[in-house]
Amino acid sequence: MGKAYNVMAATCPSRVVLHRIGARWTVFAVNALEHGPMRFTELKAHIRGITPKALTETLRAMEADGLLVRTDLGGNPPHVEYALTDLGRSLLVPLRAVRQWAEAHVPDILAARERSGDPEPAT
Amino acid sequence: MGKAYNVMAATCPSRVVLHRIGARWTVFAVNALEHGPMRFTELKAHIRGITPKALTETLRAMEADGLLVRTDLGGNPPHVEYALTDLGRSLLVPLRAVRQWAEAHVPDILAARERSGDPEPAT
DNA sequence: AGATACCGGTATCGAATGTATACCGTCGCA
DNA sequence: TGCGACGGTATACATTCGATACCGGTATCT
Numbered sequence: 001m002g003k004a005y006n007v008m009a010a011t012c013p014s015r016v017v018l019h020r021i022g023a024r025w026t027v028f029a030v031n032a033l034e035h036g037p038m039r040f041t042e043l044k045a046h047i048r049g050i051t052p053k054a055l056t057e058t059l060r061a062m063e064a065d066g067l068l069v070r071t072d073l074g075g076n077p078p079h080v081e082y083a084l085t086d087l088g089r090s091l092l093v094p095l096r097a098v099r100q101w102a103e104a105h106v107p108d109i110l111a112a113r114e115r116s117g118d119p120e121p122a123t
Numbered sequence: 124m125g126k127a128y129n130v131m132a133a134t135c136p137s138r139v140v141l142h143r144i145g146a147r148w149t150v151f152a153v154n155a156l157e158h159g160p161m162r163f164t165e166l167k168a169h170i171r172g173i174t175p176k177a178l179t180e181t182l183r184a185m186e187a188d189g190l191l192v193r194t195d196l197g198g199n200p201p202h203v204e205y206a207l208t209d210l211g212r213s214l215l216v217p218l219r220a221v222r223q224w225a226e227a228h229v230p231d232i233l234a235a236r237e238r239s240g241d242p243e244p245a246t
Numbered sequence: 247a248g249a250t251a252c253c254g255g256t257a258t259c260g261a262a263t264g265t266a267t268a269c270c271g272t273c274g275c276a
Numbered sequence: 277t278g279c280g281a282c283g284g285t286a287t288a289c290a291t292t293c294g295a296t297a298c299c300g301g302t303a304t305c306t
Contacts, residue, residue, distance in 0.1 A: 004226070006226075018225045023145070051295065053257090077302070078252090093224075094217065094221045097221075098217045106128050108189060110136055113189075174266065174267090175283080179283085179284065199272060200281050
């Protein structure tokens with residue numbers, strides 16, 4: 001059988017999945033965990049510009065969706081590790097393609113923006 | 124030369140590109156235009172649940188980024204067509220992979236949510 | 247003893263973004 | 277005259293986002 005779900009359907013759960021993937025920081029978190037587990041502070045440093053709140057929310061949501069696991073190793077100072085699950089690792093594949101597309105086409109898009117966004121001299 | 128851009132950099136333009144891709148409706152618009160140009164109303168009907176405002180904004184942004192072209196054929200009733208550019212079509216490739224991943228893994232994610240989201244009996 | 251730093255987060259607040267709904271002008275048609 | 281098609285806007289509201297500050301507990305430095 002082929003596609004059991006159709007992203008265009010509005011009532012379709014795949015909408016929800018796509019929404020999570022597009023959720024602003026998910027892509028970065030997945031990419032950051034590509035090479036192994038990381039701690040909260042490591043992630044925060046690696047994903048430049050993310051706030052702790054956003055990071056917490058992203059990680060919680062991804063955990064709820066089974067994309068990663070949170071392991072609290074206790075002790076003090078606290079030690080918490082985040083690692084991709086198999087599901088999360090499988091997502092890595094298509095996301096890597098997207099990232100590469102983004103990195104490859106930055107000049108095209110910036111050029112297009114120059115062209116369209118600039119023509120607006122004041123008054 | 125390899126990657127000239129690094130998505131993790133925060134100051135890096137590829138951030139902006141990724142942000143546009145993740146922009147909630149962009150994925151659907153690109154997918155909808157996969158098989159040829161469409162009119163505004165067609166798109167609105169095809170992408171179930173999108174509001175005209177959201178559609179307008181999505182299309183304008185994508186046009187500004189050179190992902191699609193808007194052609195006003197004038198006349199009455201108005202006739203406007205939206206079509207992917209080469210750049211937009213190239214984006215189709217990685218996005219198709221993401222869509223397929225989403226459609227394929229819906230059950231996994233829904234199951235994970237059951238498991239984690241349910242444990243919350245009132246009071 | 248006191249001050250400070252590390253770690254993994256929360257709390258709070260204002261700004262930005264997204265959504266829902268209603269409406270617009272022009273034309274053709276009955 | 278009244279209605280619908282088309283391609284959007286306008287308005288009001290809800291949700292989410294981001295910046296900043298702060299917390300508890302321990303270890304370390306002075």
